[in-house]
Amino acid sequence: MEKVIHSQLESFLKENNILYDLQSGFRPKYSTDTCLIHLTDHIKSEMDKGNYTGMVTLDLQKAFDTVNHNIMYNKLKAIGLDDNSVNWFRSYLSGRSQMVNLDGYNSKPEAITCGVPQGSVLGPLLFLIYVNDMESAVTCKLLLYADDSALLISHKDIDYIQTELSVQLESVNKWLIDNRLSLHLGKTESILFGSKRKLKKHSNIRVICKGQELQCRKSVKYLGIEMDQNLSGELTGKSIIKKTNSRLKFFYRQCTFKNPEIRKMLCSSLIQCNFDYACSTWFSSLSKVVRSKLQICQNKMIRFINNLPNREHIGPTEIKDVGWLTVENRVEFLKLCHMHKIINGKCPEYMLKCITKTSQIHCHNTRKSAYSLFVPRVNTNGLNSFYYTGIKFWNSLPYNIQSISCYLNFKTKVKKFIQSRMEDNINSIYMYY
Numbered sequence: 001m002e003k004v005i006h007s008q009l010e011s012f013l014k015e016n017n018i019l020y021d022l023q024s025g026f027r028p029k030y031s032t033d034t035c036l037i038h039l040t041d042h043i044k045s046e047m048d049k050g051n052y053t054g055m056v057t058l059d060l061q062k063a064f065d066t067v068n069h070n071i072m073y074n075k076l077k078a079i080g081l082d083d084n085s086v087n088w089f090r091s092y093l094s095g096r097s098q099m100v101n102l103d104g105y106n107s108k109p110e111a112i113t114c115g116v117p118q119g120s121v122l123g124p125l126l127f128l129i130y131v132n133d134m135e136s137a138v139t140c141k142l143l144l145y146a147d148d149s150a151l152l153i154s155h156k157d158i159d160y161i162q163t164e165l166s167v168q169l170e171s172v173n174k175w176l177i178d179n180r181l182s183l184h185l186g187k188t189e190s191i192l193f194g195s196k197r198k199l200k201k202h203s204n205i206r207v208i209c210k211g212q213e214l215q216c217r218k219s220v221k222y223l224g225i226e227m228d229q230n231l232s233g234e235l236t237g238k239s240i241i242k243k244t245n246s247r248l249k250f251f252y253r254q255c256t257f258k259n260p261e262i263r264k265m266l267c268s269s270l271i272q273c274n275f276d277y278a279c280s281t282w283f284s285s286l287s288k289v290v291r292s293k294l295q296i297c298q299n300k301m302i303r304f305i306n307n308l309p310n311r312e313h314i315g316p317t318e319i320k321d322v323g324w325l326t327v328e329n330r331v332e333f334l335k336l337c338h339m340h341k342i343i344n345g346k347c348p349e350y351m352l353k354c355i356t357k358t359s360q361i362h363c364h365n366t367r368k369s370a371y372s373l374f375v376p377r378v379n380t381n382g383l384n385s386f387y388y389t390g391i392k393f394w395n396s397l398p399y400n401i402q403s404i405s406c407y408l409n410f411k412t413k414v415k416k417f418i419q420s421r422m423e424d425n426i427n428s429i430y431m432y433y
Helices: 002-015 032-048 069-078 083-093 123-130 132-137 158-178 234-254 260-276 279-285 288-305 316-322 327-343 386-395 407-424
Strands: 052-058 141-145 148-155 189-193 219-222 225-228
Touching: 002 123, 032 052, 032 141, 032 148, 032 189, 032 279, 032 327, 032 386, 052 158, 052 219, 069 083, 069 123, 123 132, 132 141, 132 158, 148 158, 158 189, 189 219, 225 234, 234 260, 234 279, 234 288, 260 288, 260 327, 279 327, 279 386, 288 316, 288 327, 316 407, 327 386, 327 407
Parallel strands: none
Antiparallel strands: 052 148, 052 189, 141 148, 219 225
């Protein structure tokens, strides 16, 4: 029943374009990857213009558990649901109770008067509707991933950024109070992004809410990615290196499996996933030193999988035999997968706006121009952006791969194409560690 209602409600929201454009949580085609790509490319674009970007990450206290039911019903009416539909949701949310079990003893059941059922099918979608009008409280850029929120303001003047962020934060805090949600000011943080040259002049901002100054950090964690002030990606890269070495040491001590397939499964599920997560946003900015160390970590995994000696050479053949790509080529592969989704309209609207086909720029129609993309002009910071590198990678693909519409077929063909090219680069310096 919940799945049926969820499908109908989701279709209604989509057809009427009700959900906030920059809400990336619990929605088809949206993900943490798309949200982080949009965020980091926006900041890099502002850096290229010579601007600072101030960001405040909002920490809501138990957001899912404090949703007010009466306000929820009013919001359902406001988006266009009729009385019968609202009454169905009233029945769905009411009449629930909970108890605590401690050492085999149960407390007295108490009625649940607020919150959406976590772990349910409908709970996340109801929460998106509840916070959907948060954007009406601000005039700056607001990013949402369910209850993970961030305010962004870009400008050349630090004082303007500080003042505006303080005003916008006060406005959001008022909205939260009106909607029976609460902001944890102790965990709400601010950060100032900018180029290295700009950060030498100013590296901090003072954002104040309810008379309390927020902590201004040198780095913040948003959706699982550690972001420093110039988006170098170094903190994320070093964190992955540390996790990889730690987990491989554990595997060598505890793993008694000799089967390479089982060892590969362990590495893929517990280590390789860290390399892949949101790599489109942080890898391109890494220094050569950190990139080489990441490749060294992957080589260690391949030695573990095949039970090879510590000093055994790892090259393209060994990597291909495991079914992997080099770290750098893996990032290229994942960026091309994102590009395929953008080209074929299987991505959020905010990602489509940043892509322009060459055929839309000039009228010289050729078979290649039907799928090639216009390469934007960028400065130093933009060279590491997802859109610039992704478009360059996409344009380098053969026409017969660009024209594949099926996503699974595209992934297979692109991986084979990159593997064949990888073998040609056998002299790469990253292969001999």
